[in-house]
Amino acid sequence: MYVAISLILVLGISAYFNMPREDFPEIKETKIYVSTLYPGNTAEDIEKLITDPLEDQLKGLSGVIEITSTSQEDYSMIIVEFDDEMNVEVAKQRVKDKIDAEKASEDWPTFNGAKVDPNAFDLSKSEEIPFLNINISGDYPLEKLKEFAEYLQDDIEDLTEVKQADVRGVQDKEVEVAVDIYKMMATQVSFNDIITAINNGNVTSSAGNLIASGQRRTIRILGEIENPKDLENFVVKTEKGNSIYLRDIATVRFKEKDKTTFARKDGKPVVMLDVKKRAGKNMIGAAEQIKLIVANAKENYFPKNLEVSITNDLSDKTIGQVDDLVNNIIFGIILVVAVLMFFLGFKNALFVGFAIPMSMFMSLMILGAMGYTLNTMILFGLIMGLGMLVDNGIVVVENVYRLMDEEGLSRVEAAKKGIGEIAYPIIISTVTTVAAFVPLGLWPGLFGQFMIYFPITLSVVLGSSLVVAIFFNSVLVSQLMTTEDKNMPLKRIISITTIVGGFGLIILIFGGAYRGLGSVMVFTAIMLWVYRLVLRKWANYFQENTLVWLENAYETTLKKSLKRWFPVAITIGTFILLLIAFGGFGASVASQRTKIEFFPDNKPNQVVVYIEYPQGTDIDETNKITKEIEQKVYSVLNQDLYMDEGVNFMVESSVSQVGEGAGNPQTDEGSAAEMPHKGKITASMRQYKYRRGLDSEELRQKVQKALTGIYPGVLISVEKDANGPPTGAPINIELEGNDYDELIATAEKMRAYINSRNVPGVDEIKIDVNKDKPSMKVIVDREKAGELGVSTSQVGQQLRSAIFGAKAGIYKEDGDD
Structure with missing residues (x-):
């Protein structure tokens, strides 16, 4: 049994360090995207020659919920959404078959002597958002800077975690x-x-x-x-x-080639690498390897006066968020053991407390084997199960302790009889608890894919706690439990704390990724002395006096409550309180004092300004106006409020892109079209602990206010990094008709009307059709x-x-x- 315990601990720790880490779980949408590049054609021609024929073919597919399309200059994008039961690979093959059938027709257009080739693919949103940028600048020609970027590009794209690294700011x-x-x-x-x-x-x-x-x-x-x-x-x-x-x-x-991309860091031109990770791969591991590649290149290949920097590194934010949640788990374990110590005594509390890390590591081992990543939903499930997983251990330890204390049984006999008495009750209790969360796992659609991690994690945690309580706890109490609460000899405490604290210090100083384990060991050594000198006296006083008083008070109150008319009064009063609670909650919601949202609004880790000019705007003109907007954005980001001795403690870095790479991954959805009319400014915030309590959402709102109405005809959207499942805009208003000009005019009137009403909660209204290009x-x-x-x-x-x-x-x- 001790071998099994050791094996689970080792495998659990290994799983914790090796599981890919990310903010939120990746959602696989049942959508197939069909993109077609046909240069030199207007949006109307693209719709007539490419989009309409393909849509006619795709309408005959079974299991299709909706087909949407976008036709713009040189490019067509069709999105085919299937029902949730459809396998993505099967759906993609069916779409490809329909495309091949249409391509075989005689009137399908050709380009450069070959038939135009539509590309059908499925898409993971995590693969569309760069998780870091590498910026290269210096007193060198652009061609030379491009060579340096391509040197890094080759090594980075060899990493299994990286999908692609695109060079921006310079042309082929x-x-x-x-x-x-x-x-x-x-x-x-x-x-x-x-x-x-x-x-x-x-x-x-x-x-x-x-x-x-x-x-x-x-x-x-x-x-x-x-x-x-x-x-x-x-x-x-x-x-x-x-x-x-x-x-x-x-x-x-x-x-x-003609310019299709510009890139700048803090307003200065750079050659940039946009690095995107593969779905399901470890972002943090990829970022660490990329930093090593960059450091090696700077040391052995690049000239010393070349400036190479990494910006918009999402892995740092992910590490911070995951570490915060892990610290909450550790702190929760300490609090649980401290509370149990007051009620059960130190040694019995340790028996129960043993179930917490053991159940956690077993859960991580199982979740890692299932291929899950270590994300917010998984960690939230672990925290949620933290208080529940000790229930089984408490029942087992307390029952064995009672049999030894009251019936005088030996440790082994008490363990056998105690487990036999409570095995079925704790199994049934665990199953009923898990059953309460099963409906979350049956939630259909994208939200179901997102929420299913929560019930699965809880089921694994509670199942692990059941195994630990029945098998591992029973073994430990059968060999180590005593009913006497004796002082640990001073020499033993000194030897234990020296060994544990010494190894902990060594791991803390030299352990690298395992430093957290070292800090826990040092803290444990310190707490042994705190218990010996302070907490033991408090715990004994609580058990001998406070707990006895509480038991007597409870007994007295219970006896009085069961006499005369009190049971009826308590029942009626409880029902009235329930009605009052429901009524108060309903009134609070109706008055909008209590807001209802599926997923809590996040504080921005990134403030992103998306700029869209009328279609047909030349990229040089787009770049010119984007530079002006940059200055207005930087004037807000670098206000005195956020500066300390010339260093911005709120904003870590700011980069700008014009043309390629400037699209919004939440709306452009895998588009490969050139974007000479689009620009993007990305400001990455520092981690929360460095922000000095200032609100990054207020900063985003300041940027938005500074850019409102300054360039008529230019759509400027100030957004933040998205958390949770892909939901799109909270409210969509769709207009249908055959005349685009009339539709756009009507949409403009609706936008002006809604803006004039100043509806609370409406932050921005966007029209997703851009048909202003002259022809x-x-x-x-x-x-x-x-x-x-x-x-x-x-x-x-x-x-x-x-x-x-x-x-x-x-x-x-x-x-x-």
Whole structure:
């Protein structure tokens, strides 16, 4: 039995340190996302060519609850929501089958010579939110900073805990062939001639095998260019013996792509890495490994004057929150043992108190084996079960103690008889307690997925406490229990406290991740002396005097309550008090004095400003105005109230992104579209213990007030990091119709009306349709086009090539495309 106890303790401690940690459990939604990228098309064309045909196909799927879609410039996103019983992998395969069927149709659009390829995937929200940013800056060209970022990117993406690390603030390079349209016309060269010449000339292929001299040799035709300037010597067209080279009609440059992203830290440009973790993996472990990778790179690879910093590190906040809850558990154990000591005596309290860590470690071992993470819901379940799990131990220890004290039985006989008497009652008691929480596990939908951790944790904790009480406690009392409460010899106390305290100090100083265990051991050694010198006298006095008085008072009160008309009066009075309680609660809710919410509102660990300009806004213009908004935000964040000797004790870091990476993961939901009209400013708060009692929600409201109404036509939303299950907006008002312009105008009127009413509790009203992008329409005169032998398709293709360009192959440099 002692071997089993030791094994459970070791496995439980191991599970505690190895279980992935996160704020809240990850929720797997039964949604499949279909994203389609089709560059160079308006939102209306995307809807007509991509979204509508796919929606028609997907409507025939079984188990579908709702299909929603968003069509914007260059991009389509369709969300297919299935019922909760549907397996996500099965649903994804069915969606892919429908997509493949639609792609096989003849009128499905093509891009760069291949059919447009929709991507179907499921999504975990935790994989969409970067859990830290790495910022790189210094007196180096952007290209060099990008090299440093890619060096880190390769090592970080090799980690199993990391899904991806995206480079922001710098562009990839491309080979640009800038064609002179007038020279093209003069030489009668078309865009197709140029594209075909580059595609056919920049290629390496195999020509098969040749057998010569008894050997089989592979023949390869090497045609890929080694330098972009090699393209200038490509022959585009030959007529009457005259060759037209690419250099005659175009300029070839190796340059950065058009800007799609900007990144800044504290207002200064940086190259940034957005690091996202894989679902179900240990965020804290990933962050620790990333910090080691960064430290190693700074030590051995990066120049000393390169500035590398880590911001928006969510793992620090998670560690703080988990540690706070663990400290609450430890403090709860101490309080429970202290209370039991006064009622049962020190040694019996230790027998019962033994059940707490034993049940906890057994629970962690089981939960770890089930693949659960150590999150707020699991820890809350452990705290909830803390007071209940000692019940079984109290019953076992008290019954064995009674049999030894009153009937004079030996330890072993008392343990056998005592367990036999109370085994069934405590089993039934545990089962009924667990049964009370079963309905929480049957809650359907997303909330059910979120809440099920609570009843499962309680069931595991109470089940573990039952096993500990029946098996482990019975063994301990059968061998160690005594009815006499004797003083522990002074020499024994000195030896025990020296050993326990000494090992505790060693672990506390050198134990690293196990330092918490060392502090508990030191505290235990100190408390042994406190008990010997102070608490034992108090406990004895309480048992011999106060407890006797309480028992007598209770007996007297109970006898009086059962005489004459008192039972009836007590019953009626209790019922009246129940009615008063229900009525008072109802009145409090009706008067809004008591607020009802499913999940408590959290104090922000991050204040995030999402900025959205009208569609079609150029990214340079977006970046320009975002810089102005940054200054207004920083003026609030760096107020004197939050500064101490030049250091902001409230805000740890602030970063800004424009374009790629600037979307809201709660609303954009896996969108891969370019976002030149969006910006984002993220301010990360310090841990609660450093905030000096100031409210981060008040800071968020100050930022929101400072940005209200300053840029008409620009949607600015000041939000905070989300806690709990994904719920979306508390209230959604949906407008349906065929005319987008009329719908948007009506929505604007509704927003203005609601804002004018100053409804309490309404913080912000957002419209999720952005249809302000100006457009130019080209109307083809069919009669004239027919006379010239030109079709509408040719006009469109030529305009697209001249304005949007076309991909004409791949240039490889150092293994990169």
